[in-house]
Amino acid sequence: MDNIIELKKVVFDYTDENDLPVSVLDEISLSIERGSFTAVLGHNGSGKSTMAKLLNGLNKPSSGTVTVNGMDTADEKHEFEVRKTVGLVFQNPDNQIVASIVEEDVAFGPENLGVEPKEIRNRVDEALKSVGMYEYRTHAPFKLSGGQKQRIAIAGILAMQPECIVLDEPTAMLDPRGRSEVIETIQRLNREKGMTIVLITHYMDEAALADRVVVMDGGKVILDGTPMDVFGHVTELKSVGLDVPQPTELVTLLKADGVDIDTDVLDVDQCVEVLVKALHLEEK
Amino acid sequence: MLNNITIGQYFPANSVIHRADPRVKILLTVAVIVILFLASGFVALGICAAFCILLILLTKIPVKMYLKNLKAIWAVLLLTAALNVFYITGEGDPLFKWKFISIYTEGIERAVFIAVRIFLLIIISSALTYTTSPTELTDAIERLLSPLKLIGLGGAVHVFAMMMSIALRFIPTLIEETDKIMSAQKARGAEMDSGNLIKRIKAMLPIMIPLLFSSVRRAYDLAEAMECRCYNGGAGKTKMKQLHLSFRDFALVFGVIILLASVILLRIFPIVLF
Numbered sequence: 295m296d297n298i299i300e301l302k303k304v305v306f307d308y309t310d311e312n313d314l315p316v317s318v319l320d321e322i323s324l325s326i327e328r329g330s331f332t333a334v335l336g337h338n339g340s341g342k343s344t345m346a347k348l349l350n351g352l353n354k355p356s357s358g359t360v361t362v363n364g365m366d367t368a369d370e371k372h373e374f375e376v377r378k379t380v381g382l383v384f385q386n387p388d389n390q391i392v393a394s395i396v397e398e399d400v401a402f403g404p405e406n407l408g409v410e411p412k413e414i415r416n417r418v419d420e421a422l423k424s425v426g427m428y429e430y431r432t433h434a435p436f437k438l439s440g441g442q443k444q445r446i447a448i449a450g451i452l453a454m455q456p457e458c459i460v461l462d463e464p465t466a467m468l469d470p471r472g473r474s475e476v477i478e479t480i481q482r483l484n485r486e487k488g489m490t491i492v493l494i495t496h497y498m499d500e501a502a503l504a505d506r507v508v509v510m511d512g513g514k515v516i517l518d519g520t521p522m523d524v525f526g527h528v529t530e531l532k533s534v535g536l537d538v539p540q541p542t543e544l545v546t547l548l549k550a551d552g553v554d555i556d557t558d559v560l561d562v563d564q565c566v567e568v569l570v571k572a573l574h575l576e577e578k
Numbered sequence: 579m580l581n582n583i584t585i586g587q588y589f590p591a592n593s594v595i596h597r598a599d600p601r602v603k604i605l606l607t608v609a610v611i612v613i614l615f616l617a618s619g620f621v622a623l624g625i626c627a628a629f630c631i632l633l634i635l636l637t638k639i640p641v642k643m644y645l646k647n648l649k650a651i652w653a654v655l656l657l658t659a660a661l662n663v664f665y666i667t668g669e670g671d672p673l674f675k676w677k678f679i680s681i682y683t684e685g686i687e688r689a690v691f692i693a694v695r696i697f698l699l700i701i702i703s704s705a706l707t708y709t710t711s712p713t714e715l716t717d718a719i720e721r722l723l724s725p726l727k728l729i730g731l732g733g734a735v736h737v738f739a740m741m742m743s744i745a746l747r748f749i750p751t752l753i754e755e756t757d758k759i760m761s762a763q764k765a766r767g768a769e770m771d772s773g774n775l776i777k778r779i780k781a782m783l784p785i786m787i788p789l790l791f792s793s794v795r796r797a798y799d800l801a802e803a804m805e806c807r808c809y810n811g812g813a814g815k816t817k818m819k820q821l822h823l824s825f826r827d828f829a830l831v832f833g834v835i836i837l838l839a840s841v842i843l844l845r846i847f848p849i850v851l852f
Binding site: 374381389390393402405410436 | 744803805
């Protein structure tokens with residue numbers, strides 16, 4: 295198995311204003327497989343945003359190691375190589391757009407890397423096309439919708455040609471339409487370009503789209519597996535303040551009441567299917 | 579109210595002026611401003627006005643946009659005009675006399691002259707910002723100031739240009755935010771449009787404090803986002819858009835040289851209309 299990012303016994307803590315140590319991450323070990331789509335779920339304060347910043351070296355672990363393509367993120371000399379390999383997209387699209395014109399903003403990353411002007415042009419055009427914002431390249435970002443701005447932020451990272459994109463709650467500030475635009479873009483990048491995706495979120499329906507779901511609570515990984523596996527643990531998820539997708543919850547509750555039903559359900563269509571099957575069994 | 583600010587804004591379009599080299603545009607704007615101050619007499623001013631009108635037609639931006647600026651500066655225009663009307667004493671009899679106020683023909687001429695000159699100054703500088711994106715503008719300033727690198731100020735020039743472009747980038751964002759905070763405070767019963775000056779200034783505090791707070795937060799977020807995109811203070815940075823001088827730049831320079839020449843000629847050999 296080829297892992298792009300590896301966390302080994304990562305601890306992250308800091309001292310607050312009263313000099314008391316605050317532990318955010320507690321000996322986390324995790325590896326992200328190349329080309330995979332991983333969702334990290336967690337409640338506020340579970341340490342998931344801190345982890346996002348650890349993945350590209352913006353935060354350095356207090357102890358343990360984070361390696362990206364074998365490079366230790368704590369090593370200053372790999373700083374740019376690591377950030378170029380793992381791009382990070384934040385929650386608020388307004389606060390990550392640097393320039394007043396869409397294409398100039400997308401060019402910011404490659405310009406900093408010292409890429410040739412002609413090559414920058416190609417990368418910018420390609421990045422904007424792959425997020426579906428090419429026709430807006432000469433627009434001013436502040437006139438665009440939240441979803442469009444967030445897609446530009448993604449294009450800005452894509453133009454650096456990363457191998458992995460980490461998105462820290464990219465849809466938290468968007469309306470439903472903007473959310474689906476962004477999620478579709480992420481899925482397409484994963485499927486068509488083989489981009490490794492780490493999506494940090496607290497929306498169950500978004501996490502259900504991933505290949506793998508990691509659930510964090512109190513700075514620890516408490517569940518890790520396919521969406522089916524993870525969402526089966528209804529009581530554990532509820533105890534850490536997370537919900538399960540409603541169809542999953544329904545069938546799990548029915549099962550608990552003694553109904554003979556298949557619980558591998560993530561969306562409404564699958565739910566209807568197993569309910570119909572269960573009803574037929576009942577009749578017989 | 580806050581959405582009507584057009585000075586300093588950029589209107590994307592595909593015109594000769596938009597595509598001209600921003601460095602040339604900046605230098606020529608400065609040149610035209612100097613020429614406007616050199617212009618003596620209405621003939622020279624008329625030539626300048628004709629030049630400015632031709633220029634704004636070339637920008638393909640609706641003339642309405644330029645006229646909007648008049649709204650913002652009409653008070654200044656009126657005040658300077660009025661001062662000139664009342665203060666300038668000419669030869670011969672005054673046109674109008676009442677107690678200590680006397681108005682002369684020269685005063686009125688001068689007032690019109692100054693008002694037109696100020697208006698042209700505003701138009702020509704808006705033509706620059708309307709047709710040049712903030713990034714181009716700061717990029718051009720950075721390049722124009724690049725001789726400072728020779729005395730070891732290269733880093734400072736880059737930082738200055740970066741600060742300017744970020745400031746310009748965040749103007750609309752902060753205006754939007756101010757509007758939101760104002761609405762939120764109004765919804766909580768804050769009164770901002772009534773009372774005397776001190777009361778109004780006090781009423782601004784609940785707007786300024788959250789705005790300041792969120793700006794600091796934004797600055798922190800932006801710094802992280804810039805780090806994620808490998809920003810390191812401009813060392814080894816390249817530019818997607820290279821600046822090349824082309825035929826249209828030389829044509830513009832040529833136009834301004836002719837303007838300068840005619841204004842200087844008119845200073846030496848004035849044509850008096852009346």
